[in-house]
Amino acid sequence: MDYKISKTDFGEKPNFEYPKPAFLEELGEEGLKKLFSDFYDLIVDSDIGNFFPQDEEELEKIKAHNVKFFIEACGGEKHYSNAVGHFDMLKTHKQFSITEKARREWLGCMEEVLKKVDISTDAKESFWNFLETFSKHTVNVDERQELEDLVIKKG
Numbered sequence: 001m002d003y004k005i006s007k008t009d010f011g012e013k014p015n016f017e018y019p020k021p022a023f024l025e026e027l028g029e030e031g032l033k034k035l036f037s038d039f040y041d042l043i044v045d046s047d048i049g050n051f052f053p054q055d056e057e058e059l060e061k062i063k064a065h066n067v068k069f070f071i072e073a074c075g076g077e078k079h080y081s082n083a084v085g086h087f088d089m090l091k092t093h094k095q096f097s098i099t100e101k102a103r104r105e106w107l108g109c110m111e112e113v114l115k116k117v118d119i120s121t122d123a124k125e126s127f128w129n130f131l132e133t134f135s136k137h138t139v140n141v142d143e144r145q146e147l148e149d150l151v152i153k154k155g
């Protein structure tokens, strides 16, 4: 399977499709919880680890909370909506400065854990495509603009 990542056009809000039901059916809720637990363990040691709590207990809370969102997005129980109500992807991530590079680091950690999961390529691909597209909503820092500002300041 090709873990393709396409470039975010800064400010775009791309249409996306939720993962196929087969993804959660094949992986199961426990499998999805394990996937995200492994994912966050990788994230905290990655280049974007500074965004996330390093404290073990805090991280466990994040794992338990955030996976609810993904269970729901994959067609499972609505535990996240019940706990949080309406979810705004842009607002949630606004407090962090997320560049395209940071998004790619996030997706890179996901690729690493997904590779170890033994389910059909079709199911895996539909989950990857959802994340790849949906994650574009988190990019809120325009790297090119930052670079231009830097050049102007220097010049």
Ligand code: HEM
Binding pocket: 048, 051, 052, 062, 066, 069, 084, 092, 093, 096, 098, 102, 103, 106, 107, 130, 131, 132, 134, 135, 138
């Ligand atoms: C498809 C991609 C993504 C989805 C669906 C997603 C979803 C979420 C959700 C549901 C939360 C919890 C909000 C709450 O408090 O209830 C969250 C928090 C957060 N996200 Fe994302 N996110 C994605 C990508 C990213 C990326 C690319 C980054 C950074 C590079 C990022 C950084 C964070 C951080 C730092 C938090 C706060 C800590 C935490 O609760 O995990 N996210 N995200």
